[in-house]
Amino acid sequence: MIILGSNGFIGNNLLNDLGGIGITKENYAGQDCDVLINANGNSRKLLPETDPLTDFDLTVRNTMKSIMDFHFNIYIYVSSCEVYGDLSLKENTKEETNIDIFNVSRYGLSKYLAECIVKKYCKKWIILRLNGPIGPNMKKGPVYDISKGDHLWISAESKLQLIHTSYISKFIRFLLNKNITNETINLTGNRQVSLRQVMQTLKKDVDSPKHPLVIHNINIDKANTFMPILSSMESVWLCPKSRLCPIRPFCTKSNLLAPKVPILP
Numbered sequence: 001m002i003i004l005g006s007n008g009f010i011g012n013n014l015l016n017d018l019g020g021i022g023i024t025k026e027n028y029a030g031q032d033c034d035v036l037i038n039a040n041g042n043s044r045k046l047l048p049e050t051d052p053l054t055d056f057d058l059t060v061r062n063t064m065k066s067i068m069d070f071h072f073n074i075y076i077y078v079s080s081c082e083v084y085g086d087l088s089l090k091e092n093t094k095e096e097t098n099i100d101i102f103n104v105s106r107y108g109l110s111k112y113l114a115e116c117i118v119k120k121y122c123k124k125w126i127i128l129r130l131n132g133p134i135g136p137n138m139k140k141g142p143v144y145d146i147s148k149g150d151h152l153w154i155s156a157e158s159k160l161q162l163i164h165t166s167y168i169s170k171f172i173r174f175l176l177n178k179n180i181t182n183e184t185i186n187l188t189g190n191r192q193v194s195l196r197q198v199m200q201t202l203k204k205d206v207d208s209p210k211h212p213l214v215i216h217n218i219n220i221d222k223a224n225t226f227m228p229i230l231s232s233m234e235s236v237w238l239c240p241k242s243r244l245c246p247i248r249p250f251c252t253k254s255n256l257l258a259p260k261v262p263i264l265p
Helices: 009-018 052-069 106-121 142-147 165-177 195-202 221-226 232-241 253-257
Strands: 002-004 021-023 035-038 074-080 125-130 183-187
Touching: 002 009, 009 021, 009 035, 009 165, 035 052, 052 106, 074 106, 106 125, 125 165, 142 195, 165 183, 165 221, 165 232, 183 221, 195 232
Parallel strands: 002 021, 002 035, 035 074, 074 125, 125 183
Antiparallel strands: none
């Protein structure tokens, strides 16, 4: 197994959980493998607004290059639910939804173009559309901001879906063990959690604006047919089990065993 982008947040956690060979720009060289996981590409949502060419190179061109440079049996592309545009409507975020490229962000468009390349050029592939990953070594995002006591950039009443990186690894391992390929799957937390709840759980009260109010209601019915998906709050509870996770000091053992904050339906 080879993991591209193994020095990034997702890639590094996949490498620690799944093992294999980590590839970064420092040791990039094409080679043979059974499974190639592409966790590379641009992760900065604002980059395509200011430098679309660099975003295209990092996400789309690098995906094509990896397909040409490596010899593999299965190609797993780590994508994003941003391909849907509006994440607040469950009926609009099914995997079979036709993507309207005129109503997605530039960031989401680049991810979708990379997906198309994977489907076109790879015989066996898996596309995982992630949303709200949290876990060891995270360096950005609202959960990270809360853990560090920094102010939020979105309303504390925002209701998000979160997924722990260890569960992403577990999900990939399950798909590979069952020889499941040629599937596009949304992978994020089951049920929403408000940032207000996260603050209560971490015992951190940080400043937040009233707007924007962000609501996630992403359809994960397909993922649930493969294996039960953790709730977003369960992913928050998982973080303290990792010594490297920045929110670990703010959760108690009791928080891991039983919910202290009601979970939204």
